[in-house]
Amino acid sequence: MEKYIQTPLTKEDAKALHAGDRVYLTGTIYTARDAAHKRMCQAMERGQKLPFDLEDAVIYYVGPTPERPGKVIGSAGPTTGGRMDAYAPVMMAAGNRAMIGKGARSPQVTEAIKEHTCVYFGAIGGAGALLSRCIKKCELIAYEDLGAEAVRKLYVEDMPLVVIIDCEGNNLYESGRKAYLKTVQSNEK
Amino acid sequence: MREIQVQQITDVVERLCIEANQYLPEDIRKAIQSCHAQEDWEDARDVLEKITENFKIAGEEKVPICQDTGLACVFLEIGQDVHIGGGNLAEAVDEGVRRGYSRGYLRKSVVKDPIRRENTGDNTPAMIYTEIVPGSQIKITVAPKGFGSENMSALRMFKPSQGLETIKKFILETVEDAGPNPCPPVVVGVGIGGTFDKAALLAKKALMRPVDVPSPDPFYAQLEEEMLEQINRLGIGPQGFGGRTTAIGVNIETMPTHIAGMPCAVNINCHVTRHKTEII
Numbered sequence: 001m002e003k004y005i006q007t008p009l010t011k012e013d014a015k016a017l018h019a020g021d022r023v024y025l026t027g028t029i030y031t032a033r034d035a036a037h038k039r040m041c042q043a044m045e046r047g048q049k050l051p052f053d054l055e056d057a058v059i060y061y062v063g064p065t066p067e068r069p070g071k072v073i074g075s076a077g078p079t080t081g082g083r084m085d086a087y088a089p090v091m092m093a094a095g096n097r098a099m100i101g102k103g104a105r106s107p108q109v110t111e112a113i114k115e116h117t118c119v120y121f122g123a124i125g126g127a128g129a130l131l132s133r134c135i136k137k138c139e140l141i142a143y144e145d146l147g148a149e150a151v152r153k154l155y156v157e158d159m160p161l162v163v164i165i166d167c168e169g170n171n172l173y174e175s176g177r178k179a180y181l182k183t184v185q186s187n188e189k
Numbered sequence: 190m191r192e193i194q195v196q197q198i199t200d201v202v203e204r205l206c207i208e209a210n211q212y213l214p215e216d217i218r219k220a221i222q223s224c225h226a227q228e229d230w231e232d233a234r235d236v237l238e239k240i241t242e243n244f245k246i247a248g249e250e251k252v253p254i255c256q257d258t259g260l261a262c263v264f265l266e267i268g269q270d271v272h273i274g275g276g277n278l279a280e281a282v283d284e285g286v287r288r289g290y291s292r293g294y295l296r297k298s299v300v301k302d303p304i305r306r307e308n309t310g311d312n313t314p315a316m317i318y319t320e321i322v323p324g325s326q327i328k329i330t331v332a333p334k335g336f337g338s339e340n341m342s343a344l345r346m347f348k349p350s351q352g353l354e355t356i357k358k359f360i361l362e363t364v365e366d367a368g369p370n371p372c373p374p375v376v377v378g379v380g381i382g383g384t385f386d387k388a389a390l391l392a393k394k395a396l397m398r399p400v401d402v403p404s405p406d407p408f409y410a411q412l413e414e415e416m417l418e419q420i421n422r423l424g425i426g427p428q429g430f431g432g433r434t435t436a437i438g439v440n441i442e443t444m445p446t447h448i449a450g451m452p453c454a455v456n457i458n459c460h461v462t463r464h465k466t467e468i469i
Binding site: 020022032035036062063064065066067068071074075076077078079082102103104109121124127128129130132133146148149160163172173175176177178179180181183184 | 201230232235236237242243244246247250251252253254257269294296297298306308310314335337340342368370395397422423424425426428429430431432433439456459460461
């Protein structure tokens with residue numbers, strides 16, 4: 001199924017998405033990867049304010065390349081989501097509704113996705129030039145010292161994504177492979 | 190004795206860092222196209238089309254193909270009749286990386302210390318591999334290596350009695366365990382033999398060989414073909430969404446080893462397998 005969705009992403013929005021859906025996302029999203037997640041989780045532990053409101057927020061796991069003069073952003077494809085597994089359940093408990101990355105997640109993250117009615121989207125890893133075209137605005141809002149890992153507020157238009165893990169815990173990495181292998185087996189019979 | 194100034198090496202490294210990150214080698218482009226032609230799974234075709242569109246955009250807009258512009262792996266094959274003057278070779282290579290990553294608007298992805306993790310800010314130091322060879326030239330290859338795929342690589346020290354079947358199983362398992370993480374379709378570099386460290390280096394060098402050039406040893410050429418076929422029966426597919434195209438190439442490099450050992454390293458690279466060479 002192809003779907004057009006917008007941020008902020010509510011629980012109701014998440015419930016309507018299913019593993020394997022092709023989605024085009026429009027709205028404000030926030031970038032964060034390893035170092036920014038570590039800082040945000042430490043800030044929450046200390047009761048400090050976060051750089052952005054996590055409620056119904058979509059976080060993009062990306063560390064873009066520097067922009068050329070006159071450009072909004074450089075190459076900006078997803079990084080491996082599994083490296084954020086240690087932080088993601090805490091983020092979701094605090095309101096983070098969706099994550100954009102690539103690659104497998106831990107069973108604990110899948111459980112947290114189900115518990116908090118969230119969603120894990122995949123963007124095409126290695127397609128940073130293509131994805132940067134969907135990013136219309138980019139503003140560095142926190143942790144500037146982290147360079148590529150700083151937190152940026154992005155405005156995206158029709159960003160092409162695929163639902164990898166939905167709020168029922170269905171996982172495209174498992175179902176897609178299984179379905180493909182089934183067709184191969186039936187063709188060989 | 191031919192004299193080569195380090196300045197010249199800096200200039201070449203700078204240029205290669207930028208070009209390698211913007212343009213994919215021809216063999217990789219062709220391999221992705223031919224995999225697309227053989228792929229009938231819809232999600233897989235869609236991903237391969239977007240990957241193709243991505244490297245076209247990168248070339249046109251001079252933007253990196255992938256935001257992970259990698260750790261700069263720099264291979265230097267130095268002719269034994271060359272004298273390098275004008276400064277320190279390693280510093281010259283690092284200066285080339287520093288300039289290339291700054292002027293090419295590439296990401297700085299290197300931390301000073303593996304545990305304490307402070308970014309060096311200029312993508313140095315490079316990973317430098319030197320080799321002394323006959324002749325009076327220097328062959329410079331820059332291969333920016335992304336870590337989504339590097340992290341899924343593996344090395345094992347096998348017993349000789351475990352034989353070929355165990356090696357095959359290890360290669361297949363490493364790719365299967367990597368699953369969607371290394372941005373498939375991948376290129377699989379395999380190093381067999383030597384010592385613990387040499388096997389890893391062979392695997393990395395295997396990634397440098399074009400995927401349409403088989404091993405010159407017919408035994409290993411056949412093994413490369415067989416492993417590619419087996420990997421593409423795993424069903425992982427492009428990005429792990431399912432499909433035939435899990436790998437676009439398997440390259441195997443080998444060398445003699447000890448009577449007691451059979452080291453095997455598998456270095457995985459993503460579909461953005463970048464390397465560019467220049468000879469001075």
